[in-house]
Amino acid sequence: MTHALELASVTTLILLVYVYLLQINYNRHVSRLPQIRSQQNKSSEENRQTYLKSAKALYNEGYEKFTECVYRMANADGIYSVVIPPKLMPELRRLPDTVLSSGKAVADFLEVKYTHIFAEEEIVAHTIKADLTPALVRLNPIICEEVDKAIQADMPECNDWTPVRIYGVLANMVAKVSGRVFVGPELCQDENYLEAGVQYTIELMDAQRRVKNMRPFLRPFLADRLPEVRQLRKREKMAIDFLRPIVEARLEGEKTKDWKEPDDLLQWFLKRRTEHNLDSMAKLAKLQLGIIFTAIHTTTMTATNIFYSLAVTPEYIEPIREEIREVLAANGGVISSKALQEMERLDSYMKEVFRMYPNGYISFLRKVLKGVTLSNGQYIPPGVNLEVPVCSIYRDNSFYPDSDTFDGFRSYKLRKAEVSAGNQGVSARNQFVNVSEQNIGFGYGRHACPGRFFAVNEIKMFLARMLLKYDIKMVEGVTRRWANIETGAECMPDGSKEILFKKVA
Numbered sequence: 019m020t021h022a023l024e025l026a027s028v029t030t031l032i033l034l035v036y037v038y039l040l041q042i043n044y045n046r047h048v049s050r051l052p053q054i055r056s057q058q059n060k061s062s063e064e065n066r067q068t069y070l071k072s073a074k075a076l077y078n079e080g081y082e083k084f085t086e087c088v089y090r091m092a093n094a095d096g097i098y099s100v101v102i103p104p105k106l107m108p109e110l111r112r113l114p115d116t117v118l119s120s121g122k123a124v125a126d127f128l129e130v131k132y133t134h135i136f137a138e139e140e141i142v143a144h145t146i147k148a149d150l151t152p153a154l155v156r157l158n159p160i161i162c163e164e165v166d167k168a169i170q171a172d173m174p175e176c177n178d179w180t181p182v183r184i185y186g187v188l189a190n191m192v193a194k195v196s197g198r199v200f201v202g203p204e205l206c207q208d209e210n211y212l213e214a215g216v217q218y219t220i221e222l223m224d225a226q227r228r229v230k231n232m233r234p235f236l237r238p239f240l241a242d243r244l245p246e247v248r249q250l251r252k253r254e255k256m257a258i259d260f261l262r263p264i265v266e267a268r269l270e271g272e273k274t275k276d277w278k279e280p281d282d283l284l285q286w287f288l289k290r291r292t293e294h295n296l297d298s299m300a301k302l303a304k305l306q307l308g309i310i311f312t313a314i315h316t317t318t319m320t321a322t323n324i325f326y327s328l329a330v331t332p333e334y335i336e337p338i339r340e341e342i343r344e345v346l347a348a349n350g351g352v353i354s355s356k357a358l359q360e361m362e363r364l365d366s367y368m369k370e371v372f373r374m375y376p377n378g379y380i381s382f383l384r385k386v387l388k389g390v391t392l393s394n395g396q397y398i399p400p401g402v403n404l405e406v407p408v409c410s411i412y413r414d415n416s417f418y419p420d421s422d423t424f425d426g427f428r429s430y431k432l433r434k435a436e437v438s439a440g441n442q443g444v445s446a447r448n449q450f451v452n453v454s455e456q457n458i459g460f461g462y463g464r465h466a467c468p469g470r471f472f473a474v475n476e477i478k479m480f481l482a483r484m485l486l487k488y489d490i491k492m493v494e495g496v497t498r499r500w501a502n503i504e505t506g507a508e509c510m511p512d513g514s515k516e517i518l519f520k521k522v523a
């Protein structure tokens with residue numbers, strides 16, 4: 019007995035020493051990386067507070083100063099992450115997941131250890147790339163029908179100028195339309211599904227915040243009991259309840275002769291269930307909630323930003339409408355994939371709004387799993403999180419001349435210039451969905467957002483329909499665009515604001 023106790027104590031001691039040495043080594047490497055002046059000689063709490071108040075200014079300071087090397091930034095958690103300048107992005111993009119992990123960075127961010135959600139399931143991105151994106155040509159008539167139904171159901175009459183809190187309306191409409199593609203016709207109008215569509219992201223972010231605010235040593239004992247974390251379990255139980263009858267009916271249907279296979283993400287998951295060990299309703303529910311988290315609010319925020327900008331740039335509305343009318347006339351009145359491709363002014367406007375108002379100020383979040391030595395000799399130790407400063411790249415004059423000016427047709431003009439010069443292929447690089455060192459709002463590299471084709475497709479459909487149907491303007495007495503809410507690296511439209519809509523005569 020005594021011997022066993024002694025052995026356990028020695029093993030624990032060795033482990034503690036090992037962890038301590040690792041930490042010292044980690045700190046040594048991180049502290050060698052340069053730091054912006056505004057964060058030097060400050061306590062970790064001072065840096066955290068400055069970051070929460072003015073992250074954008076801090077990233078801009080780093081962007082100006084460190085063009086050739088990475089630097090460290092104390093973030094909202096009070097710990098250092100490593101910021102990458104555009105020049106070094108290509109060499110990091112090439113590294114495999116065993117060296118830089120997107121899943122582990124997201125898992126850290128969402129406190130997966132305590133929120134117990136799915137953040138690293140390969141099946142999601144894989145199914146979107148392999149099944150959803152190629153299916154868009156086929157699915158577009160169905161998506162368009164859902165867009166029409168949603169506008170009809172959720173937009174008020176607007177016979178005269180009517181104030182609309184567009185964020186909430188869009189959240190509902192996006193949940194319905196996306197739901198049609200994610201869970202199929204049986205569930206996309208289901209009240210419980212739609213509630214999950216609109217609420218789950220908010221609930222998960224609340225839970226994540228509560229866990230982060232808890233002292234780390236208490237988390238293993240108390241995090242599960244937080245009401246916000248319990249709410250996630252409740253939501254999963256509800257998702258199991260609404261999915262079960264549909265899934266069971268489909269599994270039965272599969273066995274019958276005349277069964278017509280549904281064409282949606284739920285079915286594509288079911289088809290891959292053996293290969294991805296998707297052997298329980300609980301896993302399926304977590305996957306669907308994961309999709310809701312990545313898809314609904316991101317799409318809603320992007321669309322809201324576009325409507326807020328349209329309300330203060332009325333000069334763009336008629337030229338975009340004219341294009342939509344022309345494209346529809348040339349495509350038999352159908353918003354097909356080809357028609358969406360041809361709406362180049364609209365695409366350019368959306369892209370410019372996203373540049374000025376991205377969904378967040380950082381992107382390309384990656385956890386370093388194996389130390390990386392960069393071409394400039396700098397060493398990034400394992401354990402650290404990497405990020406790219408979206409806000410600074412989108413305001414870089416060498417990428418976007420006169421970058422502080424909103425130019426809704428910036429990319430449209432570039433596309434036209436390329437086509438005139440005979441560079442058809444290069445012209446496509448100016449599309450909204452394109453991802454590069456300069457276009458990082460959808461991420462970068464092998465884990466760049468696989469849902470962006472669907473999202474842009476969906477937002478374009480809403481805009482094409484709503485711009486032909488409504489005039490849009492700012493509420494009386496306000497001339498400036500509604501400001502976005504900024505906290506740390508988060509930047510989102512203020513959902514409480516109204517803009518005015520009126521049916522086109």
Ligand code: HEM
Pocket residue numbers: 120121142143146309312313314316317320377381382383459460461462463464465466467468469470472473474
């Ligand atoms: C305008 C709307 C959207 C925006 C702004 C957006 C943005 C992003 C960003 C920044 C990332 C991280 C990329 C990286 O780290 O390199 C991401 C990843 C992801 N997004 Fe989106 N997204 C949107 C819509 C969607 C939709 C509609 C879906 C689903 C259909 C989706 C599914 C995903 C998935 C599965 C990932 C993880 C990819 C991976 O780890 O390989 N997103 N998104």
